[in-house]
Amino acid sequence: MATATAIDRLRDPSEKTLGVMLLAPAFLLLALIVVYPIGKLIWNSFFDLRLSGGSGIKFVGLENYALVFKDPDFWNAAKNTVLITLITVPGALVVGMGLAMLANLPFKRKWPVRLALLLPWALPLAFAGLIFAWFFHTEYGVVNDIVRRAVSPAEPAMWLLRPNWAFAAICLTIIWKTSSFMALILLAGLQMIPKSLYEAAEVDGASKWQQFWQITIPMLMPSIIVALIFRTITALQTFDIPYTMTKGGPGNSTETLAMLIHKTTIDYLDVGYGSTLAVCMFVLSLCVTAFYLKRIGKNA
């Protein structure tokens, strides 16, 4: 009884006010930095705004969006982007999980594994792409050198000049680079799982595999969801690695949505259509991650 009254007294009458105060800095910054740009972007998407035309701005309503649906380049880029997402998100999760668990093990000297885990994250994204493009180079690449020495000195494969191989090389590079991000989030989550749970399971006779699926994964679920949300959003926006590795080539077989938007806005100076594509990418990202966001929002 006494505890109930105490807690009643503690419940802030101004919870709403506190909420506003706490969220104010974040929303103030959002308003300052991105609300105007996003608003302008959505506004532009309803106009035919091509700088090279010099013909000025023409309101076209939803015509740009209709053009998007008929645009074979858009569908090609969307297909590539979705494929990259479907491959690299689970890929990075699995590799990241493995890395996180290895980093969590009681080695005598922990820093080599942990540093190795985070070093890929330290390499600037654009240069990671260039380095891996070098690794896959037909003549000067390490991959072909190893193949030549270990397997056969036959004709070296031209990895980046065959659409499927180039795609695979790009996915590999992305997984290499982003598994660090996943591992970091998962590792922090792993640390929060009390050892006592494992000890109890050990006593009950559960194998390591069972412990993994019945303790680790459920306890890690919040972290997994967070990691998945951002890995997915960034996967849908993949730009730097394919741009530096193949420039979308050969042809446009490795061109992603973000590359198409970049090309349309910066090279073609077609700001209107570029904005339309960007809004489409936003809608796609929102749909894909809405499910995850609901789960986080629900957790009390």
Next chain:
Amino acid sequence: MKSIFDSKSLRLIAAGLVVVNGFFPAVWILLTSLKTEAELVSKPITYWPHAPTLGNYIQAFTDQPLLKYLGNSLAVALSATVFSLLVSALAAYAIARLNLKRRQLILTCIVASSMFPLVTLLVPIFETMRAFGLLNSYTALVLPYIVLNLPVCTLVLVSFFQSIPKDLENAAMIDGCTRMGALVRVVVPLAAPGVFTAGILAFVNSWDEFLLALSLNSNPNFRTLPVGITLYQGEFTFPWPIISAALIVAIVPIAVLIAIFQERVVGGLTQGGLKG
């Protein structure tokens, strides 16, 4: 059934693979930074430099004010990290703990800001910074970086705050703490791995960022490292050895920071706190 996590030798092999995977590109860059450009077209390719030279490092530092770029990047990244954590922690607490009606909408709004490709937001952001007279300053980059880091940091902290039982805070508040006091004294320490994780994510994101740094801080005095490194190349030249040297200069501070703080990120600070 013996799993990989039981056998010591298998564990070491796995660890070895991880180390190779993480270090190989960095080691390759290091070796390249000691070679000459001519050596890079030799067939078959060489791994160890024929005649290791530090000339590339000297040229990297003399061709451009690399140390200044390093200083700028550190200043911007550190400030952005500190402020990102501050703003995110407050927002995350509100979302995780307060009984707000439109909690989901708020969270979606914050995360949604990261769903637009930055290249399409560049011009308006440039105009905003110019209107405030902030172009070519640290602030010009720190403010957008906080916004760029907000989604990830907030979400990470929300999930960590949510995993800490409310009873602990309530206990603290019964003992006389205010809500904010409970946040600082109970929640944050317990979510320390989450806080450090969000911190490292914010730091590396800010360190790596290129587009905004290129457009907003074109003055060499405020230029950051990623932009500076692209300036070693020319329309027709791409001097890998010199660029590698600059890349090593860019990676080493982060590697050192990580090596120092990895205990904090991964360390068992929380092993005791959740017994209650």
Next chain:
Amino acid sequence: MMRRTYLTALTAAAALVVGLASATTAFAQQTTLRVFSGGANQRPDLMRKLFDQYQAKNPGVKIDIETGGATSELQRQYLSTVLNAKDSAIDIYMIDIVNPAQYFGAGWLEPLDSYIGKPADVLKPYLPVYSTSNVVDGKLAAMPAFADAMFMYYRKDLLDKHGVKEPKTWDELAAAATKIQKAEGNANLQGLSIQGAPIEGAVCTFLLPYWGQGKDFNDASGKMTLDKAAATKGLATWLSMVDQGVIKKNVAEVKTPDTVNEFKAGQVIFAINWGFAWDRFKDDKDSTVQGKVGVMPLPAMTGGKSATCVGGWQWAVSAFSKNKPAAANLVKFMSSPEASKFLAQEGSLLATYQSVYTDADVVKAVPWFKDAANVVIAGKSRPISKDYGQVSDVIRTTTSAVLARTKTPADGVSEIESRLARVMR
């Protein structure tokens, strides 16, 4: 009486001093011009020397150099943001020769007619190519900074050793290369090195054999006049050389620096590259081909004529500059014959004036200009279009795909035609 005169004199003197002071202040009012002059390959060091010369002659002007991107690509990224935001911070831009039409069309460049003169008169003494590339909608959009062209470099020593003459057609070149490759027996010796990666230079890779058949890509009004059969034949010529082993199989990975590095290492017989390569072959410490390099006009297709791609850079005044007259004046100086001669002598940068090529001092300083002159003067410009960004992207990606053998030449040419038909009408 004395005092009054004394006071008057004093007042007069004071007035004179104040008057002089304010007059000198007015004169000392400085204009600062900010110039965006590209990356390392555009020789900002030499430009700085020219700016210093200009500052000495014009005391009220101070010139600052800005750098915002080392490559054409990164510069476009930067300029696109800054100019889209109508920024007035930069007064003068150095832009690629292919950019005036697009940037002028976007309203980013100030027409120079009222400051320098009518295009027809102003551009007469320059190389012929500028009369098309720098004139947009009849207005003068940019002034030449320095020129560039693609040359055919070759190993004089190898040709002499095996008794081979300078090839005049692509077929002759393929035969010459094959002969030397067989005789040398070196598996790493390439016959011909061209750039097949999807870089800007790949547009030239497409156009060279096409122009070599005497064809044009567009007419004077900008309408596309693509001869599909000729274009297909051009691309097929490259591929047949790959089949013969003259060009290496992974040509679609080759960028400009790769050709230069491989030639310097002695791995190439014939190489197509820009003018800067000459000095690299001659002067670089790690060059194994010093003294062994010759330069000649590009071969023609059998029955056609030799043609090369013109490159180089231009000076343009920003439409948003607050110092347009002063900027235009500086641009006039930087594109003068004296400036062109200076850049030729000090940096081997190809001259924009026909007369400079035959100037005695220049010929003494850079003897190879004699051979270069005819090549540059006969050079053709890439398609001039307000949508050049799109034109370039389509041509270079398709050419690279054809060279990577993921598309046939016929399919590639059809694609170029269908994509650009809308744009180049």
